[in-house]
Amino acid sequence: MSVPTCKNCEQQLQGKICHVCGQKHYVRRWTLSELGGQFFAQLTNLEKGFLYTAKMLFVDPGQLIHDYWNGKTIPYYNPFRYMIILITINIIISASLGIDDLLQKQLQPAAVEESVSSERIDYADEQLGNWMNFLVLLLVPVTSLLTFFLFKKSKKNYAEHLIMNSFIFGHQGLYSSFTQFIFYTFPSLMKGYLIFNFLIGLIYNTYAYTKTFKETWWRVLLKSLLIGITGIIVFFTLIGAFSAAVLWISGD
Secondary structure (H helix, E strand, O other): OOOOEOOOOOOEOOOOEOOOOOOEOOOOOOOHHHHHHHHHHHHHOHHHOHHHHHHHHHHOHHHHHHHHHOOOOOOOOOHHHHHHHHHHHHHHHHHHHOHHHHHHHHHOOHHHHHHOOHHHHHHHHHHHHHHHHHHHHOHHHHHHHHHHHHOHHHOOOHHHHHHHHHHHHHHHHHHHHHHHHHHHHOHHHHHHHHHHHHHHHHHHHHHHHHHHHOOOHHHHHHHHHHHHHHHHHHHHHHHHHHHHHHHHHHOO
């Protein structure tokens, strides 16, 4: 029985993936079902542990984070891709349901509406929607700096805190994608939108940090509260600065 060789570098194969160049070995002809499966796999990269990562972030985020810190990365999705994909999905859902429009109307000061034309406000809202992903992602290095100092006894470096918080931010985007439909179904609840999301984030952060650092939950709760409040201040400062810059530019 002949040993199959790699279609790319012609080395003898020892498994389904070439140990020399990484080429995957295909034993069947391409079909529409195979092509569709490859497309879906590349779109979500499920074969690289997307669903397993989401499951572990629910069940035991501490185990996942420690595994990744210790170099066990194969079972899990890349933390930065996980975060970017889920935050993007969350923002798309929010925009599609009109949640962001309702929220922006609530947060828009009346003084601004009176002093700035509706066209410029609409333009600023449009630009804010285009750049929202970037503004949200800026919170990750800020949060990581906070956890680096607040959990300094763990002796983890800043890069390791970036990995941890990327997983956590991504997972917040996942469950927030589902909670958006609650506010879409019951728009009268929009007044409590920010408080609701803050509390959900506080609960999950406390859970994830407790599992990761093995500190008492009440100490982690206080640290998570500080992180959450700082995050809100930084986020709305970024939004305010961005909107002011866009309004100033559009006024030229």
